[in-house]
Amino acid sequence: MNWPLEAFLSFLAAGAFGIIFNIPRKTLVSCGLVGMSGWLFYRSYYLMFDDPIQATFIGAFIVAIVAHILAKIFKMPMIIFSVAGIIPLVPGSRAYNAMRNIVENDYAEAVDFAVQALMISGAIAMGLVFAEVLMQLYFKYQARRTQKKMGFTQE
Amino acid sequence: MAEISEVRRELALDCFLLAGKVMMESGAETYRVEDTMIRMAVSQNMMDSHCFVTPAGIMFSPSNDLPTRFVRIHGRRTDLERVARVNAVSRRLVAGQLTLQQAYDEMTEIEKNHYLFPLWLQVLAAAVASACFLILMGGGWADIPFAFLIGGIGFYIVEMVLVKTRVKFFAEFIGAVAIGTLAVLVVYSGFGNDPDTIIIGSVMPLVPGLLITNAVRDMMAGHFVSGLSMGAEAFLTAFAIGAGIAIVLSF
Known part of the structure; x- marks a missing residue:
């Protein structure tokens, strides 16, 4: 796999999706970075372990974590950063193959692809959920710590 | 209070x-x-x-x-x-x-106000995204110009039909039919190599990414009414695209 090329293409694709979703102009580059990191993690996991479902989970997880961090930095809603990053993980080719096999009356093959596409969609959702829960726990912990710190300084 | x-x-x-x-x-x-x-x-x-x-x-x-x-x-x-x-x-x-x-x-x-990017820029973005996805999904370099053009045209058709009819699913269906027809024609006439990757790449700008993320996050927050309705919308959009492609492929 050609790393720099894939990094560049996924960066460009996520940035282009940012334009389609009309995200604020100054966040376009960071949006591209989110898409790039998600895709690179997805690809490297996929190449290492050859499991598209787990790889998609990792990709979505990374996208959501990076999007949360950027949302804190920019003080903007998190979806601005995550939408474009999610798109490359969408199981487009599997859904397409399922559709094609249905048309060709090859239902066994079609069900195989459709189930894979469904599982991958579920993996995207679970990746988002895990990242969200993790970030919420972390922010709560951090808030409690700052509160404690302020308590100390007031004494 | x-x-x-x-x-x-x-x-x-x-x-x-x-x-x-x-x-x-x-x-x-x-x-x-x-x-x-x-x-x-x-x-x-x-x-x-x-x-x-x-x-x-x-x-x-x-x-x-x-x-x-x-x-x-x-x-x-x-x-x-x-x-x-x-x-x-x-x-x-x-x-x-x-x-x-x-x-x-x-x-x-x-x-x-609307802060939308101008339409030509959005179409260009859709075209660029299609070309990028063509390569990312394993397509050949020779097909890039076709994915670029067809992706842009498909996105433009969806936007135009949406303005005229205000029915989102219909617009996406028509867009998918157009993308499928063009991709098959390009390959049939001997210019393109692989209709599958061209179609997959060109269809990508129509994928309901925002709906999927919103549905998941709303469901997590316990908003089942909106989560389910957005999920249904995302599913219907995906179905409209799939049906559009299927019609072309069945000929």
């Missing part, structure tokens, strides 16, 4: 509902809209306010003994810049950097 005068209360209510309406119309998550409205209400001394947001309308009750207000949300159009702007205004209002009147003025300003 500290009493606030009626004029001020009405202004505050107008301001919250406007903020919610603009956010919802521009593609924010339901729970974020509720959160924003409640935060703004608390900053204006409305401690026991309630808010219920669905993709079709917003209900807001300032307190138990005051009348509830309702706004209907009509069309939705993805415009995340507006979401970010309303969010910034509400943050400044909550932080006390803006008065209520100033915040309301800024909200009306945001509501009147």
Whole structure:
């Protein structure tokens, strides 16, 4: 796999999706970075372990974590950063193959692809959920710590 | 609850509902809209306010003994810049950097304007994204110009049909049919190599990414009404695209 090329293409694709979703102009580059990191993690996991479902989970997880961090930095809603990053993980080719096999009356093959596409969609959702829960726990912990710190300084 | 005068209360209510309406119309998550409205209400001394947001309308009750207000949300159009702007205004209002009147003025300003990128730039972005996905999905370099063109044309057709008919699924169906036909024609006439990757790449700009993320996040926050309806919309969109491609492939 050609790393720099894939990094560049996924960066460009996520940035282009940012334009389609009309995200604020100054966040376009960071949006591209989110898409790039998600895709690179997805690809490297996929190449290492050859499991598209787990790889998609990792990709979505990374996208959501990076999007949360950027949302804190920019003080903007998190979806601005995550939408474009999610798109490359969408199981487009599997859904397409399922559709094609249905048309060709090859239902066994079609069900195989459709189930894979469904599982991958579920993996995207679970990746988002895990990242969200993790970030919420972390922010709560951090808030409690700052509160404690302020308590100390007031004494 | 500290009493606030009626004029001020009405202004505050107008301001919250406007903020919610603009956010919802521009593609924010339901729970974020509720959160924003409640935060703004608390900053204006409305401690026991309630808010219920669905993709079709917003209900807001300032307190138990005051009348509830309702706004209907009509069309939705993805415009995340507006979401970010309303969010910034509400943050400044909550932080006390803006008065209520100033915040309301800024909200009306945001509501009147669209911050959309020009259509040609969006079409270009769709074309670039299609070309990128063609390579990422394992297509050959020789097919790049076709994915670029077909992706751009497909996105443009969807936008045009959407403007004319206002039916989202129909627009996506027509767009998918056009993409499929063009891709098959290009390969049939001997220019393109692989119709599958061209179609997959070109269809990507139509994928309902925002709906999927919003549905998941709303479901997590416990907003099942909007989560399910957005999920259904995402599913129907995907189905419309799939049906469009299937029709072409069946010939």
